[in-house]
Amino acid sequence: xxxxxxxxxxxxxxxxxxxxxxxxxxxxxxxxxxxxxxxxxxxxxxxxxxxxxxxxxxxxxxxxxxxxxxxxxxxxxxxxxxxxxxxxxxxxxxxxxxxxxxxxxxxxxxxxxxxxxxxxxxxxxxxxxxxxxxxxxxxxxxxxxxxxxxxxxxxxxxxxxxxxxxxxxxxxxxxxxxxxxxxxxxxxxxxxxxxxxxxxxxxxxxxxxxxxxxxxxxxxxxxxxxxxxxxxxxxxxxxxxxxxxxxxxxxxxxxxxxxxxxxxxxxxxxxxxxxxxxxxxxxxxxxxxxxxxxxxxxxxxxxxxxxxxxxxxxxxxxxxxxxxxxxxxxxxxxxxxxxx
Numbered sequence: 001x002x003x004x005x006x007x008x009x010x011x012x013x014x015x016x017x018x019x020x021x022x023x024x025x026x027x028x029x030x031x032x033x034x035x036x037x038x039x040x041x042x043x044x045x046x047x048x049x050x051x052x053x054x055x056x057x058x059x060x061x062x063x064x065x066x067x068x069x070x071x072x073x074x075x076x077x078x079x080x081x082x083x084x085x086x087x088x089x090x091x092x093x094x095x096x097x098x099x100x101x102x103x104x105x106x107x108x109x110x111x112x113x114x115x116x117x118x119x120x121x122x123x124x125x126x127x128x129x130x131x132x133x134x135x136x137x138x139x140x141x142x143x144x145x146x147x148x149x150x151x152x153x154x155x156x157x158x159x160x161x162x163x164x165x166x167x168x169x170x171x172x173x174x175x176x177x178x179x180x181x182x183x184x185x186x187x188x189x190x191x192x193x194x195x196x197x198x199x200x201x202x203x204x205x206x207x208x209x210x211x212x213x214x215x216x217x218x219x220x221x222x223x224x225x226x227x228x229x230x231x232x233x234x235x236x237x238x239x240x241x242x243x244x245x246x247x248x249x250x251x252x253x254x255x256x257x258x259x260x261x262x263x264x265x266x267x268x269x270x271x272x273x274x275x276x277x278x279x280x281x282x283x284x285x286x287x288x289x290x291x292x293x294x295x296x297x298x299x300x301x302x303x304x305x306x307x308x309x310x311x312x313x314x315x316x317x318x319x320x321x322x323x324x325x326x327x328x329x330x331x332x333x334x335x336x337x338x339x340x
Contacts, residue, residue, distance in 0.1 A: 004297055005068060007033045007093075009060045009084055010075035012041035013165065014098060018075055019045055022289035028297035029071070033063045060084050064091050071300060074098065075125075077166045078176075082107040089118035096123045096296045100180045101313050105321045105338055112310040121299040122310035127288025128181040129188050129308065133243055133260040136281045138189050140255060145264050145277075147251030149190060149225070154182050156231035156244040161208060171211045172201055174233040175323050179215060182244055184308075184316040186219065186227055189248075193315055194227075196220035198332045199323035207234035217323055314339060 006029040011019055015036070023031050033055045036042045042056045057063040060072065064087060071094040074084040081097045088095045095115070101124045102108040115122035128134055141149065156178070167173050187194060197219055201212035213233040221227055231244075246257040253266035253274065262281055267274035286294070292308070299306040315335070322333040 003030045004028060004070040004300060005030055005032045006071050006073060007031075007035060007060070007063050007067065007069045008073045008075065009035040009063075009080075010098075011036045011045035012038055013075075015041070015075035016045070018073065018289055019049060021287055022293050023073065024049055026290070026293050028293060032069055033057060033067045035060050035063050060087050064088075064093075069093055071096065071121075071296070078103040079107075082111055085111040085114055085122070089114045089120055092118065092120065094121040094296070094300050096125060096292065097310075098125045099184075099313075100176055100320065101310060101317050105318060108310070108314060108317050112314060115310055121296070121303075121305065123292070123296050123299060123306045124308050124310060124313040125289070125292055126181065126184045126308045126313065126316070127292055128185055128243065130284075130286075130288040130291040131243065132281050132284045133241075133257055133262060134185055134189070135284065136262055136279065137246070137255070137257050140262065140264070140279055141189055141191075141248065144250070146253030146255065146266055150249050150251065151225055152186070152190070152227045152246065152248045154186070154227075154229050154231075154244040154246055156182060156229070156233075156240055157235035157237075158233060158239050158242065159236050160233050163208060168208075169210045172324055172327070173209055173211060174213050174215050174231055175199065175201055175217075175327070176320055178233060179217070179229065179231065179323070180316060180320050182229065182231075183219075183319045184313070185243075186221075187316060187319075189246075190221060190225075190227075192222040192225065194219050194221055194319045194335055196332055196334055197319055197322035197326050199326040201323075201327040204232060204234055206236070207232075209234060212327075215323075219319070 011034050035057045046056050072088040073096045075098045199217040202214040203212045207213045215231045217229040219227040241260045248255040256263045262279040264277040265274040295306045318338045322335050326333045
């Protein structure tokens, strides 16, 4: 089978990261059109990718009216995703959307339903699942080197300045736009669904975000296992890696990922000197976006939903929305209550 034809909607910001590292030289897709509301972004991407002016559009609808395509990649603000889903599925195209899947749970559910009715693939760009440290952490967890998993914690502290973008003004920027990665990783690494959420969000006095960039959250996983999360997207000082700093507590030791260094710690009772086993993290030939495009193509060709399908991603996104609800209403929220 030849290459699939792809339209990329959104080529500035994160869109630039996509066309620089993934859609520019995909073995599975030919980029047949680009879309952006910004003339500057269209001009920069068009020149770099040798996309002719006739293949540059200000709206996805205009692109769909003018070029033949098999799939759409939307790298746009979350509220735009559902509109692009409606357009893509109505024209019989598949859709890969940046995370979060949508701006609200109703829109995310609608996107999943539209994909099912159209018989097309909907995938969400949870690219953190496919970076080298997280791929290796998942493998180590499955091997159970220190016994059964019992509880865990993630710290995430990075002073990310998105001044001038939608993240500066959006509500709950850390919880909705960044912690969606970590929540999704918790599900992937532990192999457990998230059942309940208690969250408190806040705006530190020094924060340059208009809304809450701070987050304290307690999750309950399958089997009643607790998992906690602490973060601040406006935290100056010592930073974590973008993957966060992980402690996974198991029956006979703990598994740690910090600054993308992976270790297993073993010790007896009362011992303060654990046996530390460094775990090698092999480099990957592709980055997360490249792997996602490969998996997207596989799903289109096989007809089988991918690991980060829209349906699966509802479990991650509903967890985030449960966190928003918990913060707003000061109560524990059952994820199943939102999923219905």
